[in-house]
Amino acid sequence: MIANYGYKDGSGEYYISIDTDKCISCSADRACLTACPKQMFETITDDYDDEVTWVKKPNCRTLAYDCADCKPSAGYTSLPCMTACTPGAIKHSW
């Protein structure tokens, strides 16, 4: 399942997509949990009883601000969460 967490507002579209099929048997030992400086990710058991990562609810409404510190404009060449997620399950829409 591709789970899109986030929103669209007047300034743009801000979604973090997590491919749960790649996330279920994480070969990166859930490195995203510690890689995110804002600790936005959390491991949950989804509706199909699979252990997956999602974006914490409060962060889903503030992604544009929460992720700003990790974007190229802040000096990063790649996003820490995407780099840590070696299975390639995490994508940003912006």
Added chain:
Amino acid sequence: MITAGIDMGSRSIKVVLVEELKVDGAPQLKYGVKKAHIMMPGDLDQDVAAEKAYDEALVAAGIKREDVKTVFATGAGRKQVAFATEGITEMTAGAKGANFMFPMSRTVVDVGAEEGRGMKTDADGKAVDFAGNEKCAAGAGSFAEAMSRALQMTLKEFGDASLKSDKSIPMNAQCTVFAESEVVSLIHSSTPKNDIAKAVLDAVASRVCAMVRRVGIEGEVVLIGGMAHNAGFVQSLKTAMGVDSVSLPDMPEYISALGCALIAAERQN
């Protein structure tokens, strides 16, 4: 076996009781849908409201609490249902319910009072892709309701008025508060009510459509949630999505509760 699904929406609580029908030699399970269904307004005290809605549904169905094998809850307030065995997300419940009503459906659009979401499903009614809008109320029913109040119309009149307009007036504001200002400006510039109604519903449809496009539009499209009652919105959504038809269940606001009850039944088997 009877199972219950409770959808704790932000505006109202929906309860559906489902009874599994045993048919000798049948290759698959069949369910008697809507053994009882009831909708009640939500309350600040959500657990008390859930209890009340559930009790009324049981009375309406003429069954006792102990006859219900299991209760699953969904919706924004699902964690408040103390007597629920399990809570499932709106995406999973909506996808299951829509697929039960329309087995060929692959794209499900759910527009409720406070939130809208789009789901792609597989043949078993499992959500395989979803996107919602966690922030913006301008892509949900409460926005249309607020605008209909500004035009001094009921929601039914609002939807019907929209169908009488062939104008496309863009509404640029993404926020409900600013969008309301735009509507007030249109009223002051003597724009006909029908055109304003269409502009509002086009704007809601466009925001919902942006979410649905994230997951992709394929197969039969089903619209669930209270906004499916609004004929003007359905037309605006069809235009925005570029599809010829959108399937509408009889009681679209109950579909998530139905999906919830069906999943509860499946987990018992």
